Amino acid sequence: MRNISDIIEYHLKQNLEKSQKGYIEIQRSELADQFQCVPSQINYVINTRFTVEKGYLVESKRGGGGFIRIRKVQLIQNQDLLQTILELIGDHISQATAEDMLDRLFDSRIISERENRLMKAVIHRNVLSFQVQVRDQLRAKMMQAMLVSLLYK
Template sequence: MRNISDIIEQHLKMILQQSKNGLIEIQRSELADKFQCVPSQINYVISTRFTTEKGYLVESKRGGGGYIRIRKVEILRSKNLYSLLMDMIGDEMSQSQAEDMVGRLQEEEIISHREAQIMRAAISRDVLSFQVQIRDKLRAVIMRAMITQIFMHG
């Protein structure tokens, strides 16, 4: 059985797909009421499942009339995408951030399923068995090298 986070994520993705402009605005409290959960559960789903690496922009306005705006960002194959990915990688990258990026590249058919599996293996904390800070820096270097290969030779 799926957990409440999965159900909320699927609901948000469904209404996002149905939106004409790839943008939705939701009220945290209304969504929490709909799914009979606490608003922090909604925050958790949005902060973990609708990340920049997964291709979403999220804006939040707090307060009485507060809302959360989620926008699906379309990827265009270009030098701009290459630069954007390099900026997102930065000097350090966690395993989850890297896996989200790999997942998005696969979803956009920039890489194949097999290439995604190879990339995930190379960035795994099981393979990069160093102290966290060293591991995250090394993962960023590896991701930059792989992304460069994809865009320069892909």
């Protein structure tokens, strides 16, 4: 007999397959009520079975009317290069290093010239007008978010 985590996973995947939108939105407490389990069980299933590595993007909005959105994604062809660059970013990154990475992605035809210009504009020191340490940390988080979005179609 399957355990509750397997049953919840199966239910979510079936709903995702049937979805016309390409994603599902759930409310953790409602799903917990439906399966007569604690909400942390839902968290466990989502955190362990719907990971980026397994091809899912999970977004959440907290608070009243909050939801968890699960989307199945397809990896792009140049995943290895993007993954390597993501690992190199770390907790902080200078503008020059970030721009070099973006140029590498452009040269490899992973991003267009327009995307390269847009990303550089967003991470520029004039836009991120904070103390250097904070700016480099924020730039790293922004770079990671942009590159993760490139990993999937």
